[in-house]
Amino acid sequence: MRDETIPEMSKDLCSRLLTDLENAKRPVMEAVKCSLDNSNYNPKVGYLTPGDKMVRTELNVSSVQKMSRAIFLLEIFLRNLETGAVNTKRELYYIAKGEVKHNPALKPLDFLDQTESDSVIDFICEMLECYREELNCFANDRGGQTYSNQLVVTETLPDGGKAVVDLSSLGTTPFQPKNRPQSLKLKAKKKIDFCLVVESEGTANTFVSNGFCKRNNCILMGAQGVPSNAVRGWCKLIQDELDVPIYFFGDLDAYTMQNIFRTLKAGSAASLIRNSDFSAPEVRFLGVLPEDIKKYDLNDYPVKETDVGEARALKKAADALKNDPFFKDKKNKGLSEILHWLLKNKRRCEQQAFFTVDPRDPTMPEKIIIEKIKRKNYI
Amino acid sequence: MAKQKITSSSTAEYFSKNLQQVGFSSPTKAVLTTLKEAVDNSLDACEDHEILPEIDVVIEKIGTGTLKNTDLIRIKISDNGPGLDAEEVTKVFGEYLASSKFGRGRCSRGQQGIGISAATTWAQLTSAKGATVITKTKGMRQAVSARVEVDIKNNKGLLKDKKSITWDRPHGVSVEFEIDGRIQLQGEGGLLTYLNGTALVNPHLNLTYKLLDQPKQKILRVTDKGPDIPEATEPHPHTMKLGEFIAFSHLFGRVTLKVWLKKAFSRITDNTIQEFIKNGLPKKYVDESIDKLSELQFKEVFGAIHKTELMAPSTRSVMIIGEEAFSKSVRRLGEVDFFSVVTRKPTICDFKPVAVEVAIARLKNLVRDGSEGNDPPVQVLRFANRVPLQFDKSACAMVKAIETVNWRAYGLQQPKDSLPNGPYVIALSLVSPFIKFKNASKETVDASDELVEEIRRTLIQAGQRLSRHIRKETKANDLEEKLRHIEQFCPILVDCLCRITKAPAARKKKANEGLVKLLGRDINLAKKQLEEAEVHAEKAKKSGKLQVVKKDEDETKEEAPVELEAETPDVEIKEKKAKPAPKKKTEKKQIEKVD
Numbered sequence A: 001m002r003d004e005t006i007p008e009m010s011k012d013l014c015s016r017l018l019t020d021l022e023n024a025k026r027p028v029m030e031a032v033k034c035s036l037d038n039s040n041y042n043p044k045v046g047y048l049t050p051g052d053k054m055v056r057t058e059l060n061v062s063s064v065q066k067m068s069r070a071i072f073l074l075e076i077f078l079r080n081l082e083t084g085a086v087n088t089k090r091e092l093y094y095i096a097k098g099e100v101k102h103n104p105a106l107k108p109l110d111f112l113d114q115t116e117s118d119s120v121i122d123f124i125c126e127m128l129e130c131y132r133e134e135l136n137c138f139a140n141d142r143g144g145q146t147y148s149n150q151l152v153v154t155e156t157l158p159d160g161g162k163a164v165v166d167l168s169s170l171g172t173t174p175f176q177p178k179n180r181p182q183s184l185k186l187k188a189k190k191k192i193d194f195c196l197v198v199e200s201e202g203t204a205n206t207f208v209s210n211g212f213c214k215r216n217n218c219i220l221m222g223a224q225g226v227p228s229n230a231v232r233g234w235c236k237l238i239q240d241e242l243d244v245p246i247y248f249f250g251d252l253d254a255y256t257m258q259n260i261f262r263t264l265k266a267g268s269a270a271s272l273i274r275n276s277d278f279s280a281p282e283v284r285f286l287g288v289l290p291e292d293i294k295k296y297d298l299n300d301y302p303v304k305e306t307d308v309g310e311a312r313a314l315k316k317a318a319d320a321l322k323n324d325p326f327f328k329d330k331k332n333k334g335l336s337e338i339l340h341w342l343l344k345n346k347r348r349c350e351q352q353a354f355f356t357v358d359p360r361d362p363t364m365p366e367k368i369i370i371e372k373i374k375r376k377n378y379i
Numbered sequence B: 001m002a003k004q005k006i007t008s009s010s011t012a013e014y015f016s017k018n019l020q021q022v023g024f025s026s027p028t029k030a031v032l033t034t035l036k037e038a039v040d041n042s043l044d045a046c047e048d049h050e051i052l053p054e055i056d057v058v059i060e061k062i063g064t065g066t067l068k069n070t071d072l073i074r075i076k077i078s079d080n081g082p083g084l085d086a087e088e089v090t091k092v093f094g095e096y097l098a099s100s101k102f103g104r105g106r107c108s109r110g111q112q113g114i115g116i117s118a119a120t121t122w123a124q125l126t127s128a129k130g131a132t133v134i135t136k137t138k139g140m141r142q143a144v145s146a147r148v149e150v151d152i153k154n155n156k157g158l159l160k161d162k163k164s165i166t167w168d169r170p171h172g173v174s175v176e177f178e179i180d181g182r183i184q185l186q187g188e189g190g191l192l193t194y195l196n197g198t199a200l201v202n203p204h205l206n207l208t209y210k211l212l213d214q215p216k217q218k219i220l221r222v223t224d225k226g227p228d229i230p231e232a233t234e235p236h237p238h239t240m241k242l243g244e245f246i247a248f249s250h251l252f253g254r255v256t257l258k259v260w261l262k263k264a265f266s267r268i269t270d271n272t273i274q275e276f277i278k279n280g281l282p283k284k285y286v287d288e289s290i291d292k293l294s295e296l297q298f299k300e301v302f303g304a305i306h307k308t309e310l311m312a313p314s315t316r317s318v319m320i321i322g323e324e325a326f327s328k329s330v331r332r333l334g335e336v337d338f339f340s341v342v343t344r345k346p347t348i349c350d351f352k353p354v355a356v357e358v359a360i361a362r363l364k365n366l367v368r369d370g371s372e373g374n375d376p377p378v379q380v381l382r383f384a385n386r387v388p389l390q391f392d393k394s395a396c397a398m399v400k401a402i403e404t405v406n407w408r409a410y411g412l413q414q415p416k417d418s419l420p421n422g423p424y425v426i427a428l429s430l431v432s433p434f435i436k437f438k439n440a441s442k443e444t445v446d447a448s449d450e451l452v453e454e455i456r457r458t459l460i461q462a463g464q465r466l467s468r469h470i471r472k473e474t475k476a477n478d479l480e481e482k483l484r485h486i487e488q489f490c491p492i493l494v495d496c497l498c499r500i501t502k503a504p505a506a507r508k509k510k511a512n513e514g515l516v517k518l519l520g521r522d523i524n525l526a527k528k529q530l531e532e533a534e535v536h537a538e539k540a541k542k543s544g545k546l547q548v549v550k551k552d553e554d555e556t557k558e559e560a561p562v563e564l565e566a567e568t569p570d571v572e573i574k575e576k577k578a579k580p581a582p583k584k585k586t587e588k589k590q591i592e593k594v595d
Helices: A006-022 A064-083 A089-102 A104-109 A114-128 A201-209 A229-242 A254-266 A269-274 A290-295 A308-323 A330-345 A351-356 A364-374 B011-017 B027-048 B086-094 B115-127 B191-201 B242-252 B257-264 B270-278 B295-307 B323-333 B397-404 B449-501 B505-542 B571-578 B580-593
Strands: A028-032 A039-041 A048-050 A054-058 A146-148 A151-156 A162-166 A184-188 A194-198 A218-222 A246-249 A284-287 B054-064 B071-078 B131-136 B143-151 B156-165 B172-181 B206-211 B217-219 B336-343 B347-349 B352-363 B379-384 B387-389 B424-431 B562-564
Touching: A006 A028, A006 A064, A006 A114, A006 B449, A006 B505, A028 A114, A048 A269, A064 A089, A064 A104, A064 A114, A064 B449, A089 A104, A089 A114, A104 B449, A184 A229, A194 A201, A194 A229, A201 A218, A201 A364, A218 A229, A229 A246, A229 A254, A246 A254, A246 A364, A254 A308, A254 A330, A284 A330, A284 A364, A290 A330, A308 A330, A351 A364, B027 B054, B027 B071, B027 B115, B027 B172, B027 B191, B027 B387, B086 B115, B086 B131, B086 B143, B086 B156, B115 B131, B115 B143, B115 B172, B191 B206, B191 B217, B191 B323, B191 B379, B191 B387, B191 B424, B242 B257, B242 B295, B257 B270, B270 B295, B323 B336, B323 B352, B323 B424, B336 B449, B347 B449, B352 B449, B379 B397, B397 B424, B397 B449, B424 B449, B449 B505
Parallel strands: A194 A218, A194 A246, A246 A284, B054 B206, B379 B424
Antiparallel strands: A028 A054, A039 A048, A146 A218, A151 A162, A151 A184, B054 B071, B071 B172, B131 B143, B131 B172, B143 B156, B206 B217, B217 B562, B336 B352, B347 B352, B352 B424, B379 B387
């Protein structure tokens, strides 16, 4: 935990910059370098942590625009923190535009598009080593729809009040986790055996409708593709507060392995400074595993190398095996072997292929999943 | 089944049915090709007789064409060349493959003797009139006027309505065609592009033209020195195929093999003949008469020659425009901002001598002031043996070479593997006695690796020269940008910092002063870099590698060689010719003004 609050840190930073200017000394802004070449992986910690590399922005004619924009947006954040107002990145882009509109002197700061303001927001976070949620800047709560007959969630509201949600009372309506998992507390009414994170939101819904949660004491969650901060923080919370095993069930392909599963388990290089709160190192890869294809006679198919997206994912997989400290670590040998298999065989198999095993039994995928968990057939 | 009779047809018959192969594939191209063939012939004739060319072109619509969507167009080209005898007229305008230039190994514009006969055929097919020719040589008292038609069955020219007339010039040829066609003035295939291009690569040409209802225009020559016509060279034996080799021997009659090889080919001496013998040429053949050698024996001779290493062909036969003349000519492209010209030493590509010349110029009228977005691609002017090439650009060796150069290194924008963008004209002239065209209408030069590489090297040299000026401009823009940044951002940054820290006004003032001091150091550095770039550009200018057109030179535009005139009679040319001295003076003036 840091000793200073964000407003205190911001004021200290601005004061230092101002003093440097008064002394005609070039002020410098330093931020953690958030990239793969500055990522470390310690198997004991379990997620990607930042190395020593910093991005230094020294004031000169070329960087004066970036610095001015950063301080301009920081002022808006500080105002939000003071009043408790929250915004999305898109809203902040328009707020910045509004400021410029009402004060023509600020015209040089105007952002041409949202990517420009987004990169300044990321720079501020990297500089203050905080999450944007800590600056009251939230993303849309996407993914993580959760079902359980045992889980009770208590949320601390911004006004200090408490809201208690018993998930069993929601029927087939899912619980949507928030971007700020710190405000949630979890309790199990009854022992929970496991948590299953399903890559496809649709398949997760099918499982619930077919009675998965009635037959199993579990938490069932749909990831909806690449996990958002909300999903990542929510998984971390489940892991820490309930101490239940978490399994990930998704496609067998390079994109799922690197972009979805790795981000859920160890965070990403772009979010090095917040991986500690937004990754669940205990999550296991349940499948689809390469051996499942043979074992259950699943329908797989070749990767189309002419497809730009697929070709990029394969190239990224080859790069990951060489450069990604997560896949290079021997603790994750099983996962890197899957990447090797994918590169060698150039085939992929979707999670829905489990429905081919017995097309007339809608619960067959569930049966296979439970069998795999029992036999510890996961990585 | 009845047996079909096999018939043979004449060359003229073949071409009359396949005129699209020689540039008459559309009504628009028909007009351009007719003009081009006539102008090429005039220029070649003048050069052969060391006459400074004066060419007059008139193109007008005189009615509706017989073909669908065409006009009846009159095309008249007159020159001050040596003129033709009456007998020669039928050969030149009415007979295919009758040429004074075929296989001579010279860098002339025309080579085979197809083009102008094809124009006569087109006129004959569409307006049933053929070509009307007026010709006068120095020795003739009166000029001869006649109509030439092609006897398509026998590939012979026919002379009709021949009469003697009085003409206003001592010698020359005037040819007039009435053809079905359509007129396109601007654009890559436009008549103006052709005429301006021809003027660019023929600095010694005085060109007057009147197109449609537009006022008559005159492009004056920028040099009184015609190109140095190099000696024709004999063919190199390694450039021949066996059949060609045997057929070539028939031209020499009864001479010994030794004499034939030494006389008819370049790079063959007594020593090389000894080498041939070592490589399998039977010694007894050497003194044998070539008309007695059988095909098999020729094959042995040919084999031995090809086994022997020979010196590459000579590059002496290549004719160039030269950097000085090209530099003057570039100014005729329009309002030129700055330009660089490179003439490479002739070299051997694909075993043929070739010379490449490049001019890159920035045109003021193409510069877009402060407009956002990308510039359009540069304008490319291609020339082969000083003839503009206007069609099928993408497959041409010259365009391919431009695309392989990294123009970004010289300060130009360039999308990947494409032409660079910007307000520039790249004029590329390729000269060789043996240019390999992709088609009979000579529109595209075949892109062999060696040729593309040679063109690329020339372009790189020109690009390097140009970049010195562009770099200077970039540095100047950089400085301007930096000054603008300081003015805009400094007060905002200090204001924001003071508001967040709740700093008093005194701190704000001090911080502002500190900031200006800091960024002032950057400005000084930028100024220093600009000065260095200016010194480099100045050095380049002094060495003549880069030419920048100054503002005061522009103000003398009325003396520039392109003039706009009201319609004037033919006498005008005579008057100008009668007073050569002032023209020379003008030229001298222009030379002085070029840096």
